[in-house]
């Protein structure tokens with residue numbers, strides 16, 4: 588197995604390079620009309636709603652991991668013959684884990700973790716972890732920093 592220090596070094600170099608690409612991704616998304624704060628990190632293979640980009644709102648210091656889907660319209664619900672448009676909000680310092688889906692019209696609070704593969708169908712309060720399909724609260728009173736990392740989890744243990 589690769590030596591741990593080597594692995595961390597490799598991770599550091601990768602993160603450094605990835606930052607350039609991620610910043611560019613956010614710039615392109617903003618040009619395309621998405622309301623995504625410039626401090627947000629966007630990973631690869633995202634499915635951001637293409638019909639109503641202005642309805643996707645992501646606040647500062649969030650990390651949106653690979654394969655996440657964020658929707659802001661519905662095909663099957665029609666309004667005057669047109670698809671339902673519904674603004675979707677993600678608060679500050681949230682971590683949306685790989686392959687999660689956020690349905691149109693959902694409002695997620697600040698400092699929230701959405702677990703890998705979750706399907707978020709309803710509003711989520713601040714400072715919780717949600718997971719599963721449909722996503723349910725699995726942990727409360729979490730706190731996140733400006734890198735969308737947990738503050739009250741250190742070295743394998745929940746503190747406070």
Ligand SMILES: CC(C)(COP(=O)(O)OP(=O)(O)OC[C@H]1O[C@@H](n2cnc3c(N)ncnc32)[C@H](O)[C@@H]1OP(=O)(O)O)[C@@H](O)C(=O)NCCC(=O)NCCS
Pocket residue numbers: 652653683684685700701702703704705716717718719720725726
């Ligand atoms: C959500 C997450 C952070 C774990 O949070 P946690 O509070 O430590 O959760 P626990 O492991 O203590 O699990 C609590 C319960 O939730 C369930 N659970 C945890 N994560 C889940 C998920 N993603 N989907 C469904 N259920 C999940 C566990 O099975 C457990 O259920 P049980 O009480 O019936 O045994 C983690 O599962 C996760 O999704 N991490 C993201 C990984 C990722 O995306 N990595 C790429 C980084 S870019």
